[in-house]
Amino acid sequence: MNEHLKPVYLEEKLDEIRADGHQDYRSKAIPTWCPGCGYYSMTEGFTMALNRLGIEPENTVVVSGIGCASRFPFFVNTYGFHTLHGRTLPVATGIKQANDALTVVAVGGDGDAFAIGAGHIPHAARRNVDITYLVFDNGIYGLTKGQASPTSAVGFKTPTTPYDNCDQPLNPLMMLLSYRASWVGQAYAGRPHHLADMIAEAMAHRGFSYLHILSPCVTFDKTDMTYANLDVGVRDLPGDHDRTDLLAAMAQVEAKEAPALGVFFEEGRPTLGDAMIETIRRAGGQAA
Amino acid sequence: MKKNANDTDIQIAICGSAGDGTIAAGDILKRAMSLQGYKVIAFDLYPAEIRGFGKCISRIRISSGQTYSLKPQSDALVSLNDPHAIPHVVEVRDYGAVIYEDTPMARIPEGGHISAHVRPAQIPYGLGIRHISEQATGSARSRNIVVLGYMAGLLGMTRDVFHQTIGEKFKTKAPAVAEQNLKAFDAGYDLATRVFRLDTIEIKPPRHTKSGADAVMMTGNGAVVRGFLDAGIDNYFGYPITPATSIMERLTVEMPKTGGRVLQTEDEISAIAATIGAGYTGARTATATSGPGLALMAEMVGLGVMAEVPSVIVVSQRGGPSTGLPTKTEQSDLNMAVFGGAGDAQRIVLAPTNVEGCYKCAGKAFEIAEKFQTPVIVLLDLYLSNRYETVIPPKRNPFLRKPEKKIAVRNGNGAYKRFAATADHVSPRSVPGEPGLMHTVTGLEHNEMGRPSDLPEVHLAMSHKRHKKLKGALNLRGLTLCKRFGDEGEVDVGILGWGSTFGEILEAMYAAQSEGIRCSAMKVVMLSPLPIEQIAAFHDDCGEVLVPELNYEGQFAGLVSGELGRPVTRLSQVTGAPMRVEEILNEVRRLSGKQSPARKTKQQDTGDERALEAGLS
Numbered sequence: 072m073n074e075h076l077k078p079v080y081l082e083e084k085l086d087e088i089r090a091d092g093h094q095d096y097r098s099k100a101i102p103t104w105c106p107g108c109g110y111y112s113m114t115e116g117f118t119m120a121l122n123r124l125g126i127e128p129e130n131t132v133v134v135s136g137i138g139c140a141s142r143f144p145f146f147v148n149t150y151g152f153h154t155l156h157g158r159t160l161p162v163a164t165g166i167k168q169a170n171d172a173l174t175v176v177a178v179g180g181d182g183d184a185f186a187i188g189a190g191h192i193p194h195a196a197r198r199n200v201d202i203t204y205l206v207f208d209n210g211i212y213g214l215t216k217g218q219a220s221p222t223s224a225v226g227f228k229t230p231t232t233p234y235d236n237c238d239q240p241l242n243p244l245m246m247l248l249s250y251r252a253s254w255v256g257q258a259y260a261g262r263p264h265h266l267a268d269m270i271a272e273a274m275a276h277r278g279f280s281y282l283h284i285l286s287p288c289v290t291f292d293k294t295d296m297t298y299a300n301l302d303v304g305v306r307d308l309p310g311d312h313d314r315t316d317l318l319a320a321m322a323q324v325e326a327k328e329a330p331a332l333g334v335f336f337e338e339g340r341p342t343l344g345d346a347m348i349e350t351i352r353r354a355g356g357q358a359a
Numbered sequence: 360m361k362k363n364a365n366d367t368d369i370q371i372a373i374c375g376s377a378g379d380g381t382i383a384a385g386d387i388l389k390r391a392m393s394l395q396g397y398k399v400i401a402f403d404l405y406p407a408e409i410r411g412f413g414k415c416i417s418r419i420r421i422s423s424g425q426t427y428s429l430k431p432q433s434d435a436l437v438s439l440n441d442p443h444a445i446p447h448v449v450e451v452r453d454y455g456a457v458i459y460e461d462t463p464m465a466r467i468p469e470g471g472h473i474s475a476h477v478r479p480a481q482i483p484y485g486l487g488i489r490h491i492s493e494q495a496t497g498s499a500r501s502r503n504i505v506v507l508g509y510m511a512g513l514l515g516m517t518r519d520v521f522h523q524t525i526g527e528k529f530k531t532k533a534p535a536v537a538e539q540n541l542k543a544f545d546a547g548y549d550l551a552t553r554v555f556r557l558d559t560i561e562i563k564p565p566r567h568t569k570s571g572a573d574a575v576m577m578t579g580n581g582a583v584v585r586g587f588l589d590a591g592i593d594n595y596f597g598y599p600i601t602p603a604t605s606i607m608e609r610l611t612v613e614m615p616k617t618g619g620r621v622l623q624t625e626d627e628i629s630a631i632a633a634t635i636g637a638g639y640t641g642a643r644t645a646t647a648t649s650g651p652g653l654a655l656m657a658e659m660v661g662l663g664v665m666a667e668v669p670s671v672i673v674v675s676q677r678g679g680p681s682t683g684l685p686t687k688t689e690q691s692d693l694n695m696a697v698f699g700g701a702g703d704a705q706r707i708v709l710a711p712t713n714v715e716g717c718y719k720c721a722g723k724a725f726e727i728a729e730k731f732q733t734p735v736i737v738l739l740d741l742y743l744s745n746r747y748e749t750v751i752p753p754k755r756n757p758f759l760r761k762p763e764k765k766i767a768v769r770n771g772n773g774a775y776k777r778f779a780a781t782a783d784h785v786s787p788r789s790v791p792g793e794p795g796l797m798h799t800v801t802g803l804e805h806n807e808m809g810r811p812s813d814l815p816e817v818h819l820a821m822s823h824k825r826h827k828k829l830k831g832a833l834n835l836r837g838l839t840l841c842k843r844f845g846d847e848g849e850v851d852v853g854i855l856g857w858g859s860t861f862g863e864i865l866e867a868m869y870a871a872q873s874e875g876i877r878c879s880a881m882k883v884v885m886l887s888p889l890p891i892e893q894i895a896a897f898h899d900d901c902g903e904v905l906v907p908e909l910n911y912e913g914q915f916a917g918l919v920s921g922e923l924g925r926p927v928t929r930l931s932q933v934t935g936a937p938m939r940v941e942e943i944l945n946e947v948r949r950l951s952g953k954q955s956p957a958r959k960t961k962q963q964d965t966g967d968e969r970a971l972e973a974g975l976s
Contacts, residue, residue: 100810129794134636144799145810150791151799152639154632155662161629165636166791168620169594169644173791194625347620354615 093122098148104139109260109286110207113270114146116263117176117205120271121149131174134163136183139214139288140207143178157188160195163202164343171201171344174274181208185221185241196250199278201342205270206243206281207260209288210296217291224295244324247281248317248336254280255320256334259305260287261298265332272334278342285330301330308333367397367563368422370430371510373503374447375439377406377413380503383528384437385417387507391524392421393576393749395517396565400426400862401747402937407601407685414443419747423565427713428862431941434560435514437506439488441473448473453480454559458510460502461485482557484513491546501543508547514562518548573751579717579743579859582750583647583673584609586721588617590758593642595621596633598652601685602741603675606647627652631659631672635734638663638670639800641790643725647673650692651682653699653736660734661700664825666800667778667786669728669735673721676740678935687935688741690858691910696736697887697918703822707731707832708887710738712861714748716839716884722758723838731828732785738886740909742937743859757837776807778821784828829888841890843897845872845879851951853901854880855894855927857915860907860938867943876951886915891922898925903950905930907943 088094096118104110121131131149135141137156144151150173154162163177179188184206195204211229212218218231222243227236247255254276258269266284273280285305287298308331313319320335341349348358371388375381382403389401400420406413420429432452438444438459451457459473469475477483486509492501504525511521521544529537577585583606587595595614597607611621624630630646637644648656653674663670676692678684696708707727711720720737728735777798779786786807789796803811804818812818833840845868852871856864861882871878881897883890898904904927906916913929920927930946932938 127794128797130792132640132791133799145801148797150797152636152666153799153801153803155658155802158628158632158659161624161632162636162639164622164624164629165594165596165633165638165644166640168622168633169637169640169642170791173640191625191629194629198622343622347622351615351618351620354612356616356618358618 091122093118096121096128096148098146100145102146103142105290107289108139109209109284109288110140110143112260112263112266113140113205113207113284113286114143116258116267116270117147119267120274123267123271124274126174126274130172131176132163132166134159134166134175134177136179136188137214138180138183138212139209140178140180141183157183157186157191159183159188160191160200160204164195164198164200167200167202168343168347175202176274177202177204179204179206180213180220181206181210181222181243182212182220185243185246189221192246193250196247196252196279196281198343198346199253199340201278201344203270203273203276203280203282205273205284207284207286208243209286209292210240211288211292213288213291217288227295229291242324243283244335245321247283248321248324251317252281252336253278253338253340254334255283255336256281257283257285257330257332259285259301259330259332261302262305262332269334276337278340304328305330305332307331308335366422366424367561367565368420368424368426368430369434369514369560369562370418370420370432371435371437372416372418372433372447372450373437373439373506374414374416374444375503376443377408377415379415379439380500381415381439382417384503384507385419387504387521387524387528388511389419389421389747390527390576391516391520392419393574394520394524396574397421397423398426398749399576399747400429402429402742403745404936405686414440416443416447421562423563427865428940429937431939435510437510438473439503439506441467441471445473445476448476448478448481451481454482456482456484456513456557456560458484458486458506458513460488462487462490464489482559484509484554486550491550492543495542495546496539498539501540504540504543505547508544509551510547511544512548512551513554513557514560515556516562518545574749575752576747577714577718577750578605578745578747579711579714579739580605580675580745581609582714582717583721583737583739584613585752586718586723586758587645588613589756590722590725591643591760592645592725593619594634594637594644595619596624596630596637596644596646597621598624598627598630598648600627600649600652602677602744603647603649603652603673605744606673627655628659631656631670634670634672635659635663635666635668638668638728639666639790640792645671645673645724647675649675649677650679650695653692653695657695657700660706660736661702661704662802663734664700664704664706665802665804667732667788667825668800669725669732671721671724671728671735671737673737673739675744676738678933684935686741688859688937689909689933689935690740690860691914691933693738693857693886693910693914693918696738703826705826705829706733706887707735707829707885708738709735709838709884710858710886711743711884712856712858712882714743714746715750717743718750719757719838720884726759727832727835730785731832732788733829738858740859746859774808777809778805778807778824780807780820780824783831784824785831832885833888833890838884840885841881841883841893843879843881844868846877847879849900849902850877850879851902852876852878852905852947853897853903854878854905854907854943854947855883855897855915855919856880856907857883857886858908860909863938863940863943864907866940867947870940870944871947871951874948874953876947876953878947878951883915886918889918889922894919895923898923898927903928905943905946905950907932907938907946909933909938
């Protein structure tokens, strides 16, 4: 019998979810996102990843900026800092530098990350701050009701581009690879199990990990980054992709019309915390 | 200073072009004199360019008694560059010395040589500075040290201390460098012993020779660093900007020795963002900047206020607006420090008035920020950041190393309320890592749980909480919030001041008292919240209240008179230089009705107008 045709009993399913434990990472606040928003998958994927990695909620800090995606910390039961528009990474850097023992996850949308906050990304990447950066990319400004973002496609019609958007969209993954972020991957809200795996892998990486998450805005984008378009648009990375090969990774992200899902690039190198400890050692001090 | 017949009180100005070693010579002089137990106040002016033809001038006041600012007139001027030094000849008092190069390299047009500008009452000392340097060391590079030696010999200063200081100064360089400079110093010194001695400038042994060993020379920025270290700073984030950079440079060397961490961020926004991020984890964290940096930080300061996260921000003001005058002093960021940013974002602002105050305010700022869970701005200016004073470090660390935490305890039932209403409006705080007390802080208006809320009663209650809790800062112990000096009871003129200008204010006050004017002065260290009761009581006692400050319209005067609802007399000046004691004294004389004979014709002039005239002529 096909798995999908097996009857599901509500009580059994609830017991299964409770026993799993990942719901303990959810807060009691009800998300303010629209029904069908891709960000629900992120919340689910995030809690599953924390649960799987066995990270205690009190040792986790979620830092966000401003925008729909940035409301995320309120909906998870960890420490959270909802900061200013675009300032997610420097706040997260401060938290991580002050307390290495914490698991720090930065969360933001495409506007937060690549418009107002774009200047901070290269520095977090080059310092290899040991944090995970989840960017929820819906190609639009949802919280201010649907204006164009730096990742909106050419020709996209919005309240701020009434005669069609003529700006070339950024290629965030290409930027992150050229900044030499030490872990770069992409996931899609329409594939929640893969998304959860990717979040877990990004968090397990020691160093700056960047996960780009394609996520439809069901309210303001009916034409471009929709579930219907992305479902047929995304592809898996080729099975023989070498994630230590930076140029091969760049070749994969260059093909934007068919976004690939998976880990493009990964390398191990000293983190900001390692550099701090080395500096303290050279100065003859004792690291706390 | 209060006069005493046996006191040494001399001031020496060394003037040259960028690259002449002017500041280095001044540095050796002040260190040598401080080592002998004299009180030293020194301030250097230098251009924004590293090389080139900008003017450098180092003014050093050496005294045996306590002084509070530089003197308006120097006792000796040393010229390493005549075009730069000529305008400063008038600053040398009668019977004071002007020391200069008497064998120039090339023909000089009439009036181009400093000797043409020495007034009849001044005493000229010309010597072949370049020639002596070349003879002694084989190069002209030690001109600054030759002339330093000459001046030391002329004034009868002790040679050994200078040798020690020069050795110390060049100890990181090749041994030959120190050797060359010692030769240059001796060549100058020996020459001076063969010319007639200057008996108009007296160096007497310092009053308290005992303190000499304990006293250290420190700048305002150096004192901030000392205060941070003594208070146990864990993390520092900063971005280079004149005149605050030396704070970061010094901390970068010192903090790792005790396990501290310093990060140079990509801009000032990141610096304050990371400071607040680290503050959220409970760490003692600070950043330092100048006015343009504070402008970039304004939004984050508001977040710190809203999310109730402690942070310490040192701001050393310079001339503005915009990039302004990066290497000149001004007190024009008061409004921005007190009010800058969106919404009703009241914060705590401390403005020390001297180097010792920089130490206390910087160290104490952590306790205050933690106690009231808010950003604390410590407001300096270039004059205070860069000026040297001799200070005697405290025997015992005056700061609480362990934060006086008001940390939440886990309570069995009921959710943790990060912003719970309390009697003193400060809520028990938890930091990441503490189980069961998870919460999210936000820049959005929020309820006691920290959840976003725009209900009218919530916004009202939370605004009230954020404002009221800071009032507790007016009852702080262990830090002078404001203080009155001079005559007690009713006085003719009261001078109300803040920041670096208060040194000049005190000197002017003592001078006015010696002229028979009943005068007192009050310094205000806490600018927000303002200790308005004490200021009102002071105002009650004063026939007239004068507020001298270095900005265009009188920002502090505006703040005080607005809060008091009473008038004050403004003395505002923006020349990029510290205010002159004489300017304040003239205003005090005018307000008291006692005119100085020489000034009667120009009684309405403010310093600004005179400076403007000078600039236009």
